[in-house]
Amino acid sequence: MMRTCQIVSQKFAIEDAHTLSIAQEHGAYDTLAKCQEFTPLEMIQIIKESGLRGKGGGGAPAGAKWALMPQDSEQSSVLVVNCDESEPGTFKDRQIITKDPHLLIEGILLTCYAIKAQDAYVYIRGEYFQFQKVLQRAIDEAEEAGFLKNINITLHRGAGAYICGEKSALLESLEGKRGHPRLKPKQPEPEWYFGQPTLVNNVETIASVPFIIQNGAEAYRAFGTEKSPGTLLFAMSGHVQNPGVYEAEFGVSMMDYINHYGGGIKNGKALKAVIPGGASTGVITAKEAEEVTLDYEALRSMGSALGTGGMIVMDESTCMVSVLKNLLEFYHEESCGQCTPCREGTGWANTLLGKILNKRGSSADINQLLEIADTMNGKTICVFAPAVSSVIVSFLTGFRDEFEVMV
Amino acid sequence: MSFTFTPENIKTIAKLKTRYPKPQALSLPCLWMAQYQEGFISIDAIDVIAEVTETPAMEIYRVATFYSMFHLQPITKKRVMVCKTLSCKLCGSEEILAHLSKREDVLVEEVECLGSCGSAPVMQIDDLYYEDLTTQKVDAVLEQL
Numbered sequence: 001m002m003r004t005c006q007i008v009s010q011k012f013a014i015e016d017a018h019t020l021s022i023a024q025e026h027g028a029y030d031t032l033a034k035c036q037e038f039t040p041l042e043m044i045q046i047i048k049e050s051g052l053r054g055k056g057g058g059g060a061p062a063g064a065k066w067a068l069m070p071q072d073s074e075q076s077s078v079l080v081v082n083c084d085e086s087e088p089g090t091f092k093d094r095q096i097i098t099k100d101p102h103l104l105i106e107g108i109l110l111t112c113y114a115i116k117a118q119d120a121y122v123y124i125r126g127e128y129f130q131f132q133k134v135l136q137r138a139i140d141e142a143e144e145a146g147f148l149k150n151i152n153i154t155l156h157r158g159a160g161a162y163i164c165g166e167k168s169a170l171l172e173s174l175e176g177k178r179g180h181p182r183l184k185p186k187q188p189e190p191e192w193y194f195g196q197p198t199l200v201n202n203v204e205t206i207a208s209v210p211f212i213i214q215n216g217a218e219a220y221r222a223f224g225t226e227k228s229p230g231t232l233l234f235a236m237s238g239h240v241q242n243p244g245v246y247e248a249e250f251g252v253s254m255m256d257y258i259n260h261y262g263g264g265i266k267n268g269k270a271l272k273a274v275i276p277g278g279a280s281t282g283v284i285t286a287k288e289a290e291e292v293t294l295d296y297e298a299l300r301s302m303g304s305a306l307g308t309g310g311m312i313v314m315d316e317s318t319c320m321v322s323v324l325k326n327l328l329e330f331y332h333e334e335s336c337g338q339c340t341p342c343r344e345g346t347g348w349a350n351t352l353l354g355k356i357l358n359k360r361g362s363s364a365d366i367n368q369l370l371e372i373a374d375t376m377n378g379k380t381i382c383v384f385a386p387a388v389s390s391v392i393v394s395f396l397t398g399f400r401d402e403f404e405v406m407v
Numbered sequence: 408m409s410f411t412f413t414p415e416n417i418k419t420i421a422k423l424k425t426r427y428p429k430p431q432a433l434s435l436p437c438l439w440m441a442q443y444q445e446g447f448i449s450i451d452a453i454d455v456i457a458e459v460t461e462t463p464a465m466e467i468y469r470v471a472t473f474y475s476m477f478h479l480q481p482i483t484k485k486r487v488m489v490c491k492t493l494s495c496k497l498c499g500s501e502e503i504l505a506h507l508s509k510r511e512d513v514l515v516e517e518v519e520c521l522g523s524c525g526s527a528p529v530m531q532i533d534d535l536y537y538e539d540l541t542t543q544k545v546d547a548v549l550e551q552l
């Protein structure tokens with residue numbers, strides 16, 4: 001049974017909720033007074049207890065990340081909100097910034113209070129300029145109304161680079177450089193923006209904060225599973241009757257979600273496969289989709305990942321070789337080029353898939369694809385190449401026969 | 408140098424400088440302003456941006472060539488960017504592209520995911536998205552340009 005949950009999408013259906021007056025009629029900014037009851041450290045504790053997990057794809061506990069921020073540093077801390085939404089199949093953050101931008105601003109103000117930041121930047125992908133304008137108008141309204149007295153919120157427009165969704169590449173880009181991911185530290189530490197301690201969170205993560213502060217950690221935990229508490233703006237695209245973004249709690253059955261909100265598979269066809277959480281998560285078969293629930297643990301146990309929760313649904317007529325070719329074209333185009341296994345591996349795999357698709361491949365090419373996937377895994381600076389690797393392996397595990405009949 | 412920012416842009420730059428810890432952070436905003444001003448990013452503009460951001464011109468050039476939305480050459484025709492990534496492909500972007508390929512008055516570019524997967528297929532012209540496309544809708548949109 002699908003339980004209706006509206007933690008982030010509570011104002012999505014309200015007309016003109018992007019304007020301050022309408023948003024305030026429905027409770028926007030009410031938590032600003034409430035948060036004064038807590039010290040910054042208590043705020044972080046509430047987020048920790050809520051079990052809120054980062055909603056940009058990784059699913060790391062948000063509270064632990066917040067706790068890394070120094071509370072008594074001489075340098076001021078910085079909040080960076082990741083709105084570089086570029087993962088194929090993912091289109092949820094744009095719903096927040098166009099339908100309820102004040103919820104995001106409220107979340108930013110609460111987060112800045114907790115980590116003692118005065119500057120917040122929202123990094124928005126360059127293509128989303130029309131949506132950026134809606135958010136900017138909301139910020140201007142909030143500023144005029146006096147909500148931004150102690151905090152500067154600056155929108156920073158990207159310029160077409162998928163890799164800038166990776167938080168360290170995003171920070172490089174925000175510093176005015178090429179979006180090249182940075183090496184990860186051995187010990188957990190904050191991110192750094194021009195040497196200032198920095199917290200990077202996804203739009204939806206920040207937009208979940210007001211609910212938690214208003215209603216408490218337990219209220220958030222009332223949704224979802226024990227290890228994946230709360231809700232996510234799951235999304236569906238591809239061969240479904242009603243594609244779109246619908247908020248649901250973690251742990252619901254994937255097929256219930258697709259049938260309930262998506263109206264089932266388009267044109268009455270049978271399901272063949274689902275890419276569960278954006279293109280960088282491994283594909284699962286229809287049979288696996290029947291069994292899986294939408295939470296981090298269940299999808300991991302199937303060798304895939306929940307990612308951003310943006311499901312790409314494919315019916316029985318889909319050619320899986322051409323789907324993988326399409327994805328490799330994407331990865332080859334978007335690899336930042338810093339690490340050789342990624343730069344060369346994506347191009348090589350793309351070429352081999354083109355060969356197979358044109359019926360000029362051999363079974364040796366299929367094995368070569370797996371070898372390339374192995375070489376790309378775990379040998380690069382960021383997780384882009386390992387993700388591509390797992391995608392290739394998932395297609396060749398679940399649908400190997402389709403590749404073999406083509407060679 | 409034959410490039411100068413408009414007075415309005417100079418004002419914007421001065422305001423932005425107060426928002427960032429270092430002027431180098433302004434390289435993307437400045438590249439955007441230059442591109443809107445001239446339609447593309449000229450080498451002269453890169454030199455001016457290098458001064459504004461206190462960054463070597465070569466570094467600005469490296470940045471300008473990294474991001475796919477910046478152009479270092481003038482574009483004479485109207486650009487139509489059609490998303491070709493998976494969800495759009497599953498929903499008929501190939502048909503849209505085949506239809507557009509017959510037209511000579513526009514520059515058709517295949518681009519990667521525009522983040523409009525729920526309203527696929529989609530194309531972008533200037534800064535606007537056109538979603539849930541059919542060939543008829545494409546014609547109607549181009550008619551009005």
